[in-house]
Amino acid sequence: MTIGWNDNTPIYRQLKERVIGMMLDGALKSGDALPSVRQIAAEYQLNPITVSKAYQELVDDNLVEKRRGIGMYVTEGASEKLLASERERFLREEWPAMLERIRRLGLDTEQLLRDTNGDRS
Numbered sequence: 001m002t003i004g005w006n007d008n009t010p011i012y013r014q015l016k017e018r019v020i021g022m023m024l025d026g027a028l029k030s031g032d033a034l035p036s037v038r039q040i041a042a043e044y045q046l047n048p049i050t051v052s053k054a055y056q057e058l059v060d061d062n063l064v065e066k067r068r069g070i071g072m073y074v075t076e077g078a079s080e081k082l083l084a085s086e087r088e089r090f091l092r093e094e095w096p097a098m099l100e101r102i103r104r105l106g107l108d109t110e111q112l113l114r115d116t117n118g119d120r121s
Contacts, residue, residue, distance in 0.1 A: 015054040023079050034072040
């Protein structure tokens with residue numbers, strides 16, 4: 001599998017975000033093992049230090065735990081913690097910007113909601 005990396009963001013951060021996305025999507029659940037650093041480095045043609053840095057940030061964020069000699073595992077409640085923080089960030093940062101854009105464009109929020117639910121009446 002080939003992944004296109006964004007030149008504007010460090011690769012370790014992009015890798016971390018991909019793992020977080022997998023947790024939010026349910027592809028990685030509490031107790032699941034992460035692929036080894038060597039496996040990810042080989043699969044995506046990355047320096048193992050880059051992969052280790054991404055994994056270490058996940059450990060620092062208490063989303064992943066190191067089990068000495070056996071690997072990295074998703075911590076209990078990681079998905080719920082991520083979901084709560086992503087919701088809070090969305091409401092704090094993204095939603096106000098969207099509302100402002102909606103107001104600037106003179107859009108009717110009720111009509112937008114109807115349109116997104118498939119009701120075009």
